Amino acid sequence: MGKALDGVRILDFTHVQSGPTCTQLLAWFGADVIKVERAGAGDITREQLRDIPDVDSLYFTMLNHNKRSVTIDTKNPEGKQVLEALIQKCDVLVENFAPGALDRMGFTWERIQELNPRMIVASVKGFGPGPYEDCKVYENVAQCAGGAASTTGFDDGPPVVTGAQIGDSGTGLHLALGIVTALYQRTQTGRGQRVLAAMQDGVLNLCRVKLRDQQRLERTGVMKEYPQYPNGKFGEAVPRAGNASGGGQPGWILKCKGWETDPNAYIYFITQAPVWAKICNVIGKEEWATDPDYATPAARLPRLKEIFAEIERWTMTKTKFEAMQILNKYDIPCGPILSMKEIAEEPSLRQTGTIVEVDHPTRGKYLTVGNPIKLSDSPTEVKRSPLLGEHTDEVMAELGYSPEQISALRTAGAI
Ligand code: COA
Secondary structure, three states: OOOOOOOOOOEEEEOEEEHHEEEEEEEHHEEEEEEEEEOOOHHHHHHOOOOOOOOOOOOHHOOOOOOEEEOOOOOHHHHHHHHHHHHOOEEEEEEEEOOHHHHOOOOOOOHHHHHHHOOOOEEEEEEOOOOOOOOOOOOOHHHHOOOOOHOOOOOOOOOOOOOOOOOOHHHHHHHHHHHHHHHHHHHHHOOOOOOEEEEHHHHHHHOOOHHHHHHHHHHHOOOOOOOOOOOOOOOOOHHHHHHHHOOOOEEEEEEEEOOOOOOEEEEEEEEEEEHHHHHHHHHOOOHHHOOOOOOOOOHHHHHHHHHHHHHHHHOOOOOHHHHHHOOOOOOOOOEEOHHHHHHHHHHHHOOOOOOOEEEOOEEEEEEEEOOOOOOOOOOOOOOOOOOOOHHHHHHHHHHHOOOHHHHHHHOOOOO
């Protein structure tokens, strides 16, 4: 079966996490992704957080599947010529260098346009135009500057960053959408364009509901679904909401059987209004279904702490999986807190290709997260990440270089 992006060639100038997550997605959809790296070094993540000496790290392998790797020194004049040939041959250049690095290499937007007017140039940067546009940015900087950290954690603690890489992988996802959209527009205009996804913007996009709450707070001075209500204080800015649901149906994380020794023996429980009577039955508080102090969502809001404490008395008598089974029978929305160990071992995730085992020539077998986006006519086959420069000769030959020319360029340190 063909793939959705068959025939699309991506010049992948990305490194670390944000850019590589974007190009990995495009590769999974069938694009030919040619990753350009520096000879001898490569993407810095190849050697970061290594668990096996001298072997590409999981950090690298898990972000660079289905790509080809070529080594080019783009500051070497002959290396520059090779890169120019690639620009002429490819549809999209994706990069996430520090601001200005591509220009300093001599590849300004204008120069790229001269070489290939159809080329789409897609960039991840930490910030968009403004006071911070020249800053280098990593994941947690973006989480802090995009509003996530100030709204995560508990009221009596400091701001907290999340383990979900919303700054890096989240922005990679935004960029991938920008790229396929620009490719679609190119079918009408015949022209390339620039695509920018700033990490601050990407994180803020994912924190949209918190900007909603900021404006609610300014108007009313109170947000009744927040744990600060009714006894705590609200200040000028959206406070940290602990495990409150963030939506119109109150929720909280509750202890389950075994919580004393298992740090993940918890369940997320949502007191969805339409199933309130069923919740009351399950936890043995049938009288709450009709008691005016508990029967309506509005009446429950000032009593959420007491209500969740009562529900927790019930969840503590069940494992998180037993609780899930019972609650699902009654359509009560809930979710177990799954550890990475449990996720890695979950058979249904293996079956759908969301968790995939991959074989690598120097590392052996390892697990990775497959394509989370499933297309019925473009199935994803996860292939191992390339070794550094594994495809240099192959790609150079496709560009028309003879074996002698390739050898001469290698001697000159250009590739
Ligand atoms: N040949 C020759 N030079 C190369 C090269 C190649 N194949 N590939 C990269 N380089 C050079 C660049 O031109 C740059 O040189 P310069 O500083 O002289 O202009 C240099 O390598 C380093 O690139 P840079 O992007 O500055 O790397 P860094 O390690 O200093 O910074 C980041 C890393 C992630 C902080 C930075 O790239 C950044 O802010 N990127 C944008 C935001 C982002 O994506 N952050 C998330 C990362 S997960």
